[in-house]
Amino acid sequence: MKSKFDFKKFRPVGIFLAILAALLIYAYGFQVTKVNLEETRSEKRQTQLVRIIRALAKPDLITYDYQETEATFRIRIPCPPEGFQPTLPKEGAPYLKMTPACANPKDTITVEGENFPPNASGPLYFIPPSEVTLSLGTIQTDSAGHFSMTVKLPDRPAEEDQYIRALVKVPSGVPRASAALIDTWDKIVETVFLALLATTLGTLLAVPLSFFAARNLMKDVTSPFISVALYILLIPLGILAGAQIARWAISLRLLLGITLWVDGIGIIVLPLALLFLFRWSVPQTDEQKPSWKLRIARALALLLAYFLGVLTLSFVSNILIEAGNFIQPALGSFGFIGKFVRDCGDILGMILTILSALVGGGVLLNIANRFGEYAIRHFSFSANRLLNLIIGTVSGAGLAVMLMAGIDWLYQFDNRWISLYFPAGIGGLLGLLMALRFKPRDKVGIGMVVYFISRTIFNALRSIEALIMVIVFVVWVGIGPFAGVLALSLHTIAALAKLYSEQVESILPGPIEAVKATGANRLQTIVYAVIPQIVPPYISFTMYRWDINVRMSTIIGFAGGGGIGFLLIQNINLLNYRAASVQMIAIALVVASMDYLSSKLRENMV
Amino acid sequence: MLEVNNLTKIYDGGVQALHNVSFSVPRGQFLAVIGLSGSGKSTLLRCINRLIEPTAGTITWKGVDITNASEEEMRQIRRKIGMIFQHFNLVNRSSVLTNVLAGRLGYVNPAYSLINRFPEKDIQKAMLELERVGIADKAKNRADELSGGQQQRVGIARAMMQDPEMVLADEPVASLDPVLAHSIMQYLQKINEDYGATVLCSLHFLDLVHRYADRVIALNAGELVFDGLPGEIDDTKFKEIYGRDAERVG
Known part of the structure; x- marks a missing residue:
């Protein structure tokens, strides 16, 4: 047996080295982050800091109507050789008095005022002939309305008359919300709704996507090689076909004309026909395997029903747009509801093509899968081999192109x-090699491929902050809250899909097994065994995300994403710290209350 | 008639769970599968409805090669094979009725079941099956509100929804007390006798085997070590099945 190295003896040395290494790391950290203690002690910085903190402590929340009292005093700098006679004060009115009556530039003089409002303050200005006012300081009147102030005159010699003016403001009337407060309220509402929309949109898309990133659901998804090769060729075709069906439906609707009459018929008759066709082609139970003829007839009927469905949705979209346009002016200040209806119609019209494309892709995927399964069971080994080689080559070329x-x-x-x-050649060759590698009956773990691709995409998207994403969206849809909604949504999709999929991975496998054993297909298994198990964590994570989104939406405006951050960064840049303070308080209040609310809701939900 | 030929299962980690297991079960037989924990009983039952993919060998049932069936054909086959589990495997957050209706998923059209719509006659059948196992009043309760024995009865009702021609029961009474165990076994016996369903049931207690089974097969480390009548298991056979140091408890 080899002599064992005695770690215990060298332990103190190890600890010493570790401490030394830690010191080095922190020393370098100080260097890199430019820790500057001089700066923290410098007087200039400190006065600035104090000024800003004091401004922040006085948020610009309320404002008054002011009554202004003003008095102007004519002076000469320097004293003219012929002598100078100051204006005599009027009895009872506020007036200023200077001792001496005229002086040289940079002389120190005393300014006194009488008959001003008591216990008030305001600025004292010097007004040269150019009328560009120079502040001399702030005056403060005593209980008798008198003030006296020692002032150093500016270096502004002139042949003409110059003036000193005092302006005293006294608040009058009831206090009201300041402009900063009103703007802040507007923007905080915008912020909260920005977070709401982003969370909703993100959740809607993250829920279905999360299943693709769940290992336990995807690891059993396998297909024969022929099917996988056909997916590559047929899914794009299906997407094109689905989109084309939607386009046909939309042009058919346009052809029928856009009158309320046609719309009405469209929205009543079409769904009925659709329902009838659907009922016929999709029976509730299929005890026996239907004959080929019946199956083809059903497939055709289903295709027709599908077309009618798209057509109906296209009508609905049109009606929503029309209705929105109609009620928007009629509703007055609630016109935004009309706009919402119209936008819903518009969104429906926009996603109709996308949805139809997805359905088309899905249908052809299914067909490819069935064909592959059929081929490996019913064709001879060499026929399968040949099919593998041909389809593999073609699909390799297709994918590369x-x-x-x-x-x-x-x-x-x-x-x-x-x-x-070139890509066609190289892709074809790679496809051929792949086809040679897989025996016809081997199954390809396509599920895990999808799993890894979706995980990678989610991780990549998650690592880009929404604050950075918004820059791209600002280019697309312009500065404003909409860009923020889109950026936050995208980030939410990635983050939630990851969290959700981890929840799917941690569910009990037993119920899945049991539901599968009854003969349920994959989708039924998900609906009956997976979804009931993931509802509570999904709700909980959505709440949590909503909380994060409120937080994010308060600063997404820094990058042009709208919301309160936009106002805050503006005020900071304008050095308007009292207004910025209002926004900071608003953010703190909203974030804290959302935090509290979401944690309470989560407690009750789960 | 179920025929299992040279069935072998090797898991991904290299563990050999079944090794060349061959036997056949005539229609309507109550077959008990015994053996130590880890001897391959669960794997064997799960290979029959292909919840686990066999590595080699064939399984034929009613003349159909299960091991070579496509996904669509598997759906047709599985819906005629009910399965009952040791841990019941109910969906805890769903209602008892939904859990029972899940037994019809192999029959109903997926398009309707996805939005939780079942034909009226299936709902009536579900209530009937729940009545048969004596828990019709719990139909609206959540599955996890039920006791263990009640949950296993839900499991039986779910299997019965499939109008099964064969029932695979994977240690159906291992997590229940002896009184409940007998009542559950009696339900299985009823399914076997009244509906003529073939039953394959893995069991731990030999007294249950003696009382309910027509025939026994025994597995030890993935190999078939016994195939015969329950009465044939004497002390020598017992030691062969369970190992030298085993002691009889029942």
Whole structure:
């Protein structure tokens, strides 16, 4: 047996070295972060700091109507050779008096005032012929309305008359909310709704996406090689076909004309026809396997029903837009409801094509899967081998060309060799190699591929702060809260999808097993065994995210994303710290109350 | 008739759970599967409805090769095979009725079941099955509000919803007390006798085997070590099945 190295003996040395290393790290940290203690003690900085802290402590919350009392006094600098006679004060009115009556520049004089409002303050100005006022200081009247102040005259000699003016402000009337407070209220409402929309949008998209990033759901998803190769070819085709169906439906609606009459019929008759077709083509139970003829007829009926469905939705979208336009002026100050209705119609119209494209892709995916499963069971080994090789090559080429088309779009090579022939050749070769590697009956773990791709995308998106994303969206939709909504939504999707998928991974496997054993298909298993288990954590995480989004939305305005941050950064840049203080208080209040609210809600939910 | 030929399962980690297991079960038999924990009983039952993919070997049932069935065919096969689990495997947050209705998922059209719509006759059947196991009054309760024995009855009702021609019961009474164990076993016996369903039931207690099973197979470390009548298990056989140091408790 080898002699064991005695770690215990060298332990103190190890500790000493660790401390030394830690010291080095911190020393370098001080160097890198430019720790400057001189600066913290410098008097100039300290007075600035005190000024700002005092301004922050006096948030610009309320404002009054002011009654201003003003008195002006004519002076000469320097004293004219012929002598100078100051204006005589009027009896009872506020007046100023200077001793001596005239002086040289930079002389120290005394300014006195009488008959001003008592216990008030205001600025004292020097007004040269250019009328650009110079502040001489702040005056403070005593209980008799008198003040006296020693002032150093500015270096402004002139042949003409110059003036000294005192301005005393006395608040009058009831206090009201300051402009800063009103703006802050507007913006804080905007902020909260920004967070709400971003959370809603993010959650809606993150929920379905999270299933793709859950290992326990995806690891059993396998397909024959033929199916995988067909996915690559058929899914894009399905997407195009689905989008084309939506486009046909929309142009058919346009062809029918946009009158209320047609719309009305469209929205009543179409769904009925749709329902009838759907009922016929999708029976509630299928005890026996239906015949081929019946299945084809059902598929065609379902296709027609689908077209009618898209058409109906297109009508609904149009009606919403029309209705929104109609009620917006009619509702007066609630016109935003009309705008919302119109926007909903618009959104429906926009996502109709996308949804239809997704459905198309999904249908062809299903067909590809079924074909592959059928082929490996019913075709001979060599026929499968041949199919594998052909489809593998074609789909490899297709995938490479599609990827290259994306790269070409970015870099604009404008060369058919680079964008078409080379990738097709190389992709085809790789596809062929892959086809050779997989035996026909081998299953490809396509689920794990999807899992890794979606995890990678979520992690990448999560690592980019919403504050940075918003810069891109500002370019797209302009500065304002909408850009903030989009940026926060995107970040929310990535963050929530990750959190959700981890919850899916931690559910009990037993119920899934049991539901699968009844003959349920994959989607049914998710609905009956997975979803009931994940509802509480999903709600809890959504609340948590809503909390984070409120926090984020308060600063997303720093980068142009709207909300209160936009106002805050403006006021800070204008050195308007008293207004900035109002916004800071508002942020603190909103964040703290949302924090409290969401934690209470989460407690009650789970 | 269920035929299992040279069934072998090797898990990803290299653990051999089943090794060349062959046996056949005639229709309507009550077959007990015994063996130590980890001897491969659960794996065997799960291979039959392919919750676990066998590594090699074939399983044929009613002339259909289960091991070679496509996903769509598996759906048709699985819906005729009810399964009952040791830990009941109910969806805790769903109602008892929903848990029972889940037994119909292999029959109903996925498009409707996704929005939780079942045909009226399925709901009636679910209530009937719950009545048969004596917990119709709990239909609206959440599954996790029920006691263990009641939960296993829900599990039985769920299996019965499938109109099963075969029932796989994976230690259905291992987490229940002896009184409950007998009542659950009696339900299984009823399914076997009244509906003519083949039952494959893994069990730990030999007295249950003697009382309910027509025939016994025993597994030890993934190999079939006994195939015969319950009465044939004498002390020598017992030691072969459970190992030299084992002691009989029942």
